[in-house]
Structures are given as structure tokens and as C-alpha cells.
Amino acid sequence: MFSKASNFVYGVDSAFLIITGISVFFLVVLTALMIYFVIKYNRKNGKPAQQIKDNMALEITWIAIPMIIVLYMFYIGWKGFIPMRVVPEDAIEITAEGSMWKFKFEYPGNKIADTLVVPIDRSILINLKSVDVLHGFSVPAFRIKEDMVPNKPNYSWFTAGELGDYDIYCTVYCGLNHSNMLGVIRVVTQQEYDKWLLTLHEKLKDSPQGMKILEKNGCIACHSLDGSKVVGPSFKGIYGSKRKVSTSGSEREITVDDAYITKSIVDPGADVVVGYPAGLMQPYKSLSESDLKLINEYLKGLK
Amino acid sequence: MANNTTHTIEYQSLSKTLLILLFLTFVTITIASVHLGAFTLAVALLIACVKSFIVLSNFMHLKYESLLLRILVGMVFVLFALIVAITFIDYAFR
Amino acid sequence: MSQHTAHIEEHRDDEASKLGMWLFIFTELLLFGGLFLVYSIFRMQYPVEFRECSLELSVTIGAINTVVLLFSSMTVAMSMTAIQKNDMKKALLYIGVTLFCAAIFLVNKYFEWSGKFHHGLYPGSELMKLLDRGHHLYFSLYFFMTGLHALHIIIGMTLLFVCFFKMKKQSIHSQDYVLLENSALYWHLVDLIWIFLFPLMYLIS
Amino acid sequence: MSNVSANSEYVSYLDHHGKYKGIMSWIMATDHKRIALLYMYSIMTFFIIGVVLGIMMKLEMLTPGETIMKAKMYNSVFTLHGILMIFMVVIPGLSAVFGNFFLPIHIGAKDVSFPKLNRFSWWIFVVGSIMAVLSQVLKDGPPDTGWTFYAPYSTTTSSNVIMATAAAFVLGFSSILTGLNFIVTIHQLRAPGMKFFNMPLFPWALYATAWIQLLATPVIGITLLMLIAERAFHIGFFDPALGGDPLLFQHLFWIYSHPAVYVMMLPAMGVITEIIPTFCQRQIYGYKAVAVSSLAIAGVGFLVWGHHMYTSGMSDTARWFFSLLTFIVAVPSAIKVFNWITTMYKGSIDVKPPFLYALAFIFLFIIGGTTGLLLGSVATNVQVHDTAFVVAHFHYIIFGGMGFAFFAAIHYWLPKMYGRMYDFKMANIGLVINFIGFNLLYFPQFVIGIQGMPRRYFDYPAKFQPAQLVSSIGGFILVTGLIIMIYTLVKGARKGAPAPANPWRGSTLEWQIPSPPSVENFDEEPVIKENPYDYK
């Protein structure tokens, strides 16, 4: 009856069915009573209204019974939830990082992937991180959802029970392209998983320092390195090129140099590249001096 | 009509209240320099509560007001305490 | 229970005004309550930093201000007593003393704040940006809470000024003093908040 | 029942100008009835703007991808829709309109305790509304944070967040003053002989509401001030980049905003509690239980805010604690429903438009409320949190509940307020269309919510399209019904047949005075019955 997509489906869906069942029961009975009364005691029937005195026993009953029902609902809801917070010891640990409008997954050994590939029937622990604002990590088919909060670790875990691809949605509103912040979980067999892991190269290790910082802060989600226009201007050949920017409303032309790049990162609203909306890029105040230097150096080399 | 019903408090009683409050202030400051560990905060808050109780009941005439008003004031403080306590259910068990 | 003899425009109900003032005080308490909640959570997370920062504040200035406020709380209550006893001279005198105390408080605060500003410590300053989390939060809270409190002092002073002039004009007198009473209540509220602010900001040992 | 023509002193409040003439006689009015109408007209205006924005979203949702607007626009539209509907329509809605009009009459008073303060509340309501509108047109562009203003997005986005939050702050102040006024009025101005437990139940509901307005609103006030300071001075309470804690913002926000949903709901329940006895000609069943349950909802409602944060990374202890309390707060609502339905038992039921709206209310409220239970249970919340399911839940409860209660109230009291009657047949047609359109509009949202469709999504996977289509069609049906309803009401209020003083044979005090009431409501001191719902 329940799908086996993940180990939580049973707990969540049974709670869902029970609560919905009780609710529908009340809805149907109460609606039926209303309609029945309206017909039976309609004024057109000509019977005068009877004044009925309050009945203490009846009232206590209908305080007590719903009380018991809701406590039961609470209990099954809680029971379905507890396992979501208790992670098995042997879980594979993967870090999911949200940044404006992109999920990124980091496998043990600093390996980075855009798709979350996991082996079937193994417990997977997902550490949730965010680099900018709040994001949500939601896999409806698995019945899991947790928020990604900057500077505060959070986690989610599951054991997938069926092969296939499943949608990941970002559920916490995070700005312009919130609705494009989608991802995929691919559940594969253990062999396929092992094979796939080998193809995953250690992106971070062999990339230059500056690139690592760009990766880490999610800049690449909006700025391409190959000249293509994503959300923001591409970084390709940026250094030394000329730009039309608008500074507090008035347009002017500048040449990209260290100071400009640094300013664009720390205070992107000051000079907005013409043709791009202001306010899209958030100020990155947490980057240190040396980080900024490294970024500058790296961008210089991007011809 | 319910006008000018406020109880008159004598000057002497007011100045006595002030003396008690000043004394309590003195106690808070001296205690703060003694190291009581975790109790320091508790003691400081306790004294602050006593002081505010005195201000409320004497300076603000609450002692002489209707029971209803006194209950309402109490409930506001209880509500605030509950809100803080419940927020701490999150922060203390993270 | 009240009666309905008078026409609405002339309707006067001191009990209602006083209850209204109390309710307004409740909202003020919860307004500051939100800040105290924030304070308590950050203090729990950064106890050491908060202590270090509180050493930056002068307990002496804080203590003087506490005494000044307590004293002014008494004088405003005495002014109430005086007006109830139909002793207008004394009532005016006590209000004057209260206002004087309020001014001392603000002057003290001014020196305290400008000292901080002088060291480059104010919300949004370069120095603040360099501080680590706990210290930053402490000073943000310090400026926000004492600033909001000072704003309330100014509102309270305005109310008392109005009372002062109304008393001079005899429109507040021993038969009709609810405005003074309410302003006094407000003034006590300002005192009440300071009673908590002082140990929480200045006396962390 | 007083006879209108025999009483030579009678001047309807609609004709009495006071000191000023023309429009000034309205803007400067201190009469609670005139202020109520002022609120009604301004709220109606914002409501219509809000509905238009809602329909724009439905048009956008017709197809995946861009249909009529860009993502940036969509984000501002749902933000404005939320701010407008919550802070400017439903929170002041019933209490400022019908509360202002009928609270003093229900307790036998001539006005509220502080008429000038009442006028002042409306003024700052207008100021706050103007600020909200300004936030849309000022230089930095309309805010795009959602009505929840979650940090750190709200502290970093470059849009006009400061103006929008300042507007919410001012509107909150207006709400506080209304609450304050009502509490004092109920304590001080009850007619001689009227004890708390022989007050009608609408004032009871308003009393509980007023306490929430008074005690919860300051918390959002200070929170919004902190947010403004955060943006202006980088004080760092909420922005993690500066060491702040975004979850703290959520706590503070919901400490207000959960109780605020009962500010919307309690007066609505109060209205229904008035209507049902009148049309059944039966005293309300379990008067005390209904009265006390309002206070219980208000009280416990203060302590359940965390159910909006189950997946935010809150501690597990807090999750079960909030879930438990959430379920407990549902019980008093259930009690009210049971009492309403029992009141119909062996009554003499007159099926007129106000009563039909009340029945529709009960049906929609049960759906909205019980889906609230699904949200309150932690396991199921994880599945549907921040999806279209939540959107469906609160539309069912806010405007299936509060909205239909508002309509019920306006159909019930319009004859009293304007002294004229509307066309029953047209009203019934409007009702049926509204009801069908409403369910078509929001029921599909439950379904796609369960399947995972997140909320605040400009774009969506194609598999959700059929449901979105049904939902959009429902939206248009609803708007048709709405237009019919408003037309009927406006026509009734302006040109309808004169209404008698007591068209529905109601027993509460407003039906014992002429329609429309005179300036001072009561010519002679009203007689207080032991039981306000005495139909013998």
C-alpha cells in the first residue's frame, strides 16, 4: 500500500491517513448533521423552537473525546517523526550545500557533484549547509525536508528503497530564482554507485585556490567561467575589460581592476553592471582580505 | 462616578520605599563583584524582580488597586516568562 | 460600574483612562520583552564575551543613573500625593525635580554614549565590524536597548512637561489629576525597565 | 422596539454631521459607527487590490514558466498580496469594522471608551497603508521577501524592505490601540446590570481578540524595529554573516504571527455565534463553554508558535513540545463547532443568506482546521511544510473561515448599518458561486501540496499543471461570485427597501434600536436580560 521509496514513507503516510480519516469522519458527520437539521427543523415546518438547557455531562464528553483524539494524533505524528532524527552509525555521509539557486553535493574525499547519487538500501546522512540565505532541502517522495541555515549545521537522513530518480526542491523562499532551485536524487545499485564514485574527480584538489573560494561561496551558480551568460556577467576575460555600470542611477564606463572587483563583491549595489538587475547579487561580507585577493588573482588569469 | 478614586500615599511611605530600593541597588552592585558563579545572574534577577515588585506596588499604587488589575499585571509577567521559557526549550536542547 | 448620564463629549471616566494606561504599559513591557528575550539568548550563547564587554561600561555611571531614576520615581509619586492633598506648589516642585533628574540621566547617557562613539564604537562603525560575534552582539544590544530606553525617557519627559504646564494653568488640579497619574505611571515604567537593564548590561561578573 | 417616526429626537448616525460637513464629517468623526464604516471602505479597497493580485498569481500559474510576468514580479506580487491581506485586511477586518460598530451597542454603551483614540487608530491605519503602498513605488523596487520577512534574505535584499516593515509596524500600532480601546470599553462601559457572563458572545470574542492584539503585537513591533536597524546599521541580530541567528527572527516573528491568526479567527467565530441563535430562534447551546473557549484559544494560542518552524533546525524537544500544544489549541475550536451545530437542534431554522454563509463557514472552517491538524503533527508537517498544502490550509481557514464570516456578518448586519435591505435571491446566487469557486480554487492545492509542489514557486514542473488549471478556473468563478455579492450589497445599501428594526427577530441589543441607529445608540437606558439569547 505504501511506496517503498524511503524508510520514512510508512511512518509519515500512516499518520497522514489516520489524521485525514478522523478529519473526514468529523467533516462528513458534522456536515450531514447540519443539513439534516436545516431540513428537519426548518421554520417552514411551523414548529416553534425548543429552548434546550445546557448539559454539563454532554459538554464534558465533547471536550474529553476530542482531547483524547488529538493526543493520539500527536502521538502518531511524533512516532513517525522520531526516526528522522536518529541517524544510524554506519550511514554514508554526504554534504549538501545550498547557495543561491543551486544544490551542490560533496562526497567523502572532497569530491563534488551536481546530482545526488546514492546506493539503494544504505543509510545516507546528508549534512545541510548554506552559504548565503535560507534554503530548504526537500525530497517529497522520501518524505524528508529540512532547512539549510547559514552558519548553523543541520542534517537529514534516509535509506532509499527503490531505484530511480527523485526530485529535490528548495522549499524555503530564497530570492529571484527560488523556483529554479531544483535537484535530482539518483538511487542506484551499490555497484553502479561505486563505479560512479570513481568517475567523480576531486574538483577541489586540483583547482587553484581562488577557484575553490568561488566554488565554496557559490559564485559559479551565477557567473560562468566560459563566457556564457547565466544570471550575472561571465568571469571570462573580465579583468581589464571595459564595463558600463550605473552608479547610484547615473551610467559611466569603468575598466575592471582589483578595486572594482573587490567592491563588486563586498558591495555589489554600488556599481551595477548595465543590463543586469541591481540587488540580485547579495553582498558577501564574510570573505576575508586574503580570500578577496585570491579571487582577484584567479580572475586575472581567466582569459 | 469612578473618578479620583486613587489612594493617597503619604510622603513618608514613599521615601521609605526609596530607601529600600536604594539599599537593594547597593546589594546588587556589591554582590556583582563577589563571585557566586552561576548564581550571580539568578541573584541579580531576583533582586531586580523584588525591586520591580516594590515599584509596582508602592510607586505605581498597585497595592491599592482592584484585584482585577493586579491579576492582569501578574498575568502579563507570567506570559512573558512563559514565552522566554518556551523559546529556551529550543535553544537549551539544540 | 459606570453610568450614562453625561453626553459623550463631556464624558469623563478616570478609571477608564487609568486602565487604558495600564494596558499601554503592558504593550511597552512586551515591546522591551522581545529585546530581553534576544538578550537572554545571546547571553546564553556568549557568556564570556558578554562579561568582557560589560567591563567596558562604567558601573559608576550606571549606578548613578539608577539612583537618579529611582529618586525621580519617588518624586513623581510625591507630586501625585501633593496634588491629591491640593498642594499645588509642592506638586509643581516635585515635577520639576523629576524633570531635572531625567535631564541628569540623559546627560549621563550622552557622555557614556559619546565616549563609546569616540572610540569608534557605534552601530555600523568600522570597529564594530571587526569585533567577533559575541562582542558585536553585546554592543549592538547595548546601543539598541539603552537607545530605546532613552527614547522612552524623552517621551516620559514630554508627558511630564505637559503636566507641568497644565498644572500651572490649573487644568490639572486636586479634582482632576488623571493625566498626571498616567504620566507618572509611564515614568515608573521607564524606571522599571532600567531596573532590569542595569544589572543585565553593567553588572555581569 | 422603538418606533422610528414617533420619536422626534431620532437622528440617524448617517445624517448627523457634528461639527464638520461633507467628507470632513467622516474623517473627523469620533462616532464608533462612522469609524466602523471608514474602516470598512478602506479595508474593502485593499481587499479588492489583494484579490486582483491573487488573480494575477493564478494567471501566472496557468502554465509552467513565464505566463504573464517575470519571476521578480511574481515574488513581489505574492509579498504584497500577503502583506495586504494579512496586515491590512483580515487582522483589522472584523474587529475594526463590526467590532467598532456593534461592540458598544451589544453592551449597551453610547460609544467606545476613547472615541478620539478610535479615530486616531483609523488615521494611523491609513498612514500605515500609505506607507505600504509607497514601499511598492519607491526607488529600490517592491519588497520581495514574502510576508514573513525571513532573515537573512530580508536583511540583504536590496528592495524596499525598510518601508514595508515600517508600514507593518505602524499598522500594528493601530491594531494595538483598537485592542486597548475595546478592553477598556468592555470593562468600563457595560450597561448597568450586565455582568461578564450575560454579555453577548461577539463581545466575548472581541475581548479575547483584543488581549492578543495588545500583548502579541508589540513583539512583532520590536522585531521589525530590529530588522530595520539590522538593515540600516548592520547590528547583526539576525544576519548569520554578522554573527546573528536567523532562527531567532523566526521565533520572534511567529510569537506574534501565530496569535495573530486568532486575531483573525476569534471575531469570525463570534459572528457565527451571533448568527446561529438568531436564525434558529434558540438560545446558544453551552453559552459558558463558547465564551470561555475564546479565552482558552487566545491563551494557549500564545504558546504554539513553533509549529511554523518544525523543519527549521529547531531542537527536537521544541518540536514535540510545540506539536503537543498545537493539538491542544485545536480542542476549544472543536467545542465551538459542536456547540453551533447543537444549537440548530430542535430550533426553528430560517434559511436566509446570513445563515447560509454561516453554514458555508462551518464547512470550510472544518476543512481548514483539520488540515491544520495535519500540519501540526510533526511527521506529516515534514511532508507538506512550505508546499501548496499550507497555502490551501490558510486560504481555507482565513478566507473560507474569516472571509465567509465577514460576508455572513455583512449580510446579517447590513440592514442595521444602513437601514436598508438587499435582494435575498441575488445574495444566495452570489453565495453559491462563491462556494463552488472557492473549493475549486483551493482544493487542488491540497493535492499538489501533498505531491510536493513548493509554495512561492514562480515556475513548476509540468506534472502539476492540470491541478493548477482547475485552480485558476476556480479563481475566476470566485471572482464572479464576489462581484455579484458586492453588487447586491452596494445596491441594497443604497437603494434597497427600508429595513425594519429587527428583520431577523434577533434578541441582542442592536435589534432593539432603530435601523440605522441614532447617534447615541440608545435613547433610554437599555434593559439587560439575564441571558442575551432569550427567545422565549
Ligand code: HEA
Ligand atoms: C485565521 C487564520 C488561521 C487559523 C485559525 C489557523 C488555525 C490552525 N492552524 Fe494555521 N496557518 C495560518 C492561518 C491560520 N491557522 C496561516 C496564515 C499559515 C501560514 C503562514 C505562512 O507560513 O505564511 C498557517 C500555517 C499553519 C502551520 C504551519 C505550516 C507550515 O508552514 O509548515 C500549522 C502547523 O501546525 C498550522 C496549524 C493550525 C492549527 C492546528 C489550527 C487550529 O487552530 C485549527 C482548529 C480547528 C479545527 C480543529 C476544526 C474544527 C474542529 C472540528 C471539526 C472537530 C474535529 C476535530 C478534532 C477531533 C480535533 N497552521
Ligand code: HEA
Ligand atoms: C486574508 C488573506 C488572503 C486572501 C483573502 C487571499 C486571497 C487570494 N489568494 Fe492568497 N495568500 C495570502 C492571504 C490571502 N489570500 C497569504 C498570507 C499568502 C502568502 C504570501 C507569502 O507567501 O508571503 C497568500 C499566497 C497566495 C498564493 C501562493 C503564492 C505562492 O506561494 O506561490 C496564491 C496562489 O495562487 C494566492 C491566491 C489567492 C487568490 C486567487 C485570492 C483571491 O483572489 C480570491 C478571492 C477572495 C474571495 C472571493 C473572498 C475572500 C474574503 C475575505 C478574506 C474577507 C473579506 C474581508 C473584507 C472585504 C473586509 N494567495
Ligand code: CUA
Ligand atoms: Cu533556495 Cu529556495
Ligand SMILES: [Cu+2]
Ligand atoms: Cu500558527
